[in-house]
Amino acid sequence: MVNETPQVMTIAGTDSSGGAGMTADLNTFAAHGIYGANVVVSITAQNTQGVRQVQMITPDMVMAQLKAVADDLAIRAVKTGMLGDADTVHTVAKALQQFDFGPLILDPVMVAKGGAQLLSDAAVEAVRTALMPLATLITPNIPEAEVLTGMTIQTPDEIMAAADKLHAFGTQNILIKGGHGDAPVVMDYVRLTSGDHFWMKTTRFDTQRTHGTGDTISAAITAQLGLGLDLKSAIIAGKAYVDATIRDGILVGHGYGPLNHLAVVTAQNQPEVYDDI
Numbered sequence: 001m002v003n004e005t006p007q008v009m010t011i012a013g014t015d016s017s018g019g020a021g022m023t024a025d026l027n028t029f030a031a032h033g034i035y036g037a038n039v040v041v042s043i044t045a046q047n048t049q050g051v052r053q054v055q056m057i058t059p060d061m062v063m064a065q066l067k068a069v070a071d072d073l074a075i076r077a078v079k080t081g082m083l084g085d086a087d088t089v090h091t092v093a094k095a096l097q098q099f100d101f102g103p104l105i106l107d108p109v110m111v112a113k114g115g116a117q118l119l120s121d122a123a124v125e126a127v128r129t130a131l132m133p134l135a136t137l138i139t140p141n142i143p144e145a146e147v148l149t150g151m152t153i154q155t156p157d158e159i160m161a162a163a164d165k166l167h168a169f170g171t172q173n174i175l176i177k178g179g180h181g182d183a184p185v186v187m188d189y190v191r192l193t194s195g196d197h198f199w200m201k202t203t204r205f206d207t208q209r210t211h212g213t214g215d216t217i218s219a220a221i222t223a224q225l226g227l228g229l230d231l232k233s234a235i236i237a238g239k240a241y242v243d244a245t246i247r248d249g250i251l252v253g254h255g256y257g258p259l260n261h262l263a264v265v266t267a268q269n270q271p272e273v274y275d276d277i
């Protein structure tokens with residue numbers, strides 16, 4: 001008799017070029033040695049240069065997939081990626097209240113690296129009101145945090161104020177990712193529900209091969225939670241993993257290239273962790 005294999009799930013869109021979305025999530029789960037279920041909410045015709053076309057899956061079919069997983073698997077943690085429109089957000093929120101999939105990691109995917117909009121304006125409000133109160137952790141990048149809070153975010157103080165505002169919308173823990181911009185260091189900020197907060201600092205790797213970085217860090221955190229790590233350790237481990245996948249790069253496509261999900265994490269990928277900067 002073997003013990004049941006740890007299982008996690010992604011609810012997301014597909015990327016035909018294989019670098020972002022659900023594919024990045026599943027590759028990340030596999031790299032962590034954890035089993036991944038996958039509920040498809042949208043199909044994108046996409047490559048490293050941009051998103052060409054999007055086809056949403058009907059809410060009925062999304063719910064059927066979620067129910068099929070709930071009826072059979074033992075999901076320990078779940079993440080959401082591209083959700084596309086308000087109907088899908090509400091369908092997913094309903095299922096998350098109906099079924100126990102463990103902690104929710106909400107990656108509020110809004111814009112692809114090439115600039116395509118992946119979440120409608122109406123859906124932003126649905127994310128804020130229907131999904132954020134259900135989430136254990138939300139992982140916006142700076143532009144996404146600006147849209148969700150209505151704030152302009154440039155300084156560390158503004159990042160911390162935005163995290164407080166996101167917490168006030170009902171999400172327990174906040175990770176604001178600092179990949180955007182061109183400063184020589186990348187600073188990600190974490191505000192935990194306990195009131196504990198910290199910054200994770202790594203050097204910026206000078207590359208355009210960043211297709212799927214947001215998907216990858218949120219999937220890695222989900223995997224680590226499924227494997228039993230506490231949230232703070234899971235966030236730091238997720239950051240180290242995404243750093244490894246960026247630095248130990250692969251060459252695919254002609255635009256924002258995908259990451260190396262088979263990269264091995266070493267001591268060099270560990271972020272410096274500070275309470276204050």
Ligand SMILES: Nc1ncnc2c1ncn2[C@@H]1O[C@H](COP(=O)(O)OP(=O)(O)O)[C@@H](O)[C@H]1O
Pocket residue numbers: 140141142177178179180186187188202203204205206207210212213214215217239242243246
């Ligand atoms: N050029 C880079 N060098 C090192 N780390 C990066 C780089 N770009 C992004 N990251 C890291 O990848 C993760 C995703 O960040 P970000 O690009 O801001 O999110 P998103 O993909 O959602 O836009 C963060 O932990 C960020 O610090």
Ligand SMILES: Cc1ncc(COP(=O)(O)O)c(N)n1
Pocket residue numbers: 012013014015020021022044046081082109111112113118210211212213214215216
């Ligand atoms: C289907 C899908 N989901 C998410 C992203 C965001 O990717 P990134 O992590 O590069 O912002 C994407 N480009 N496509």
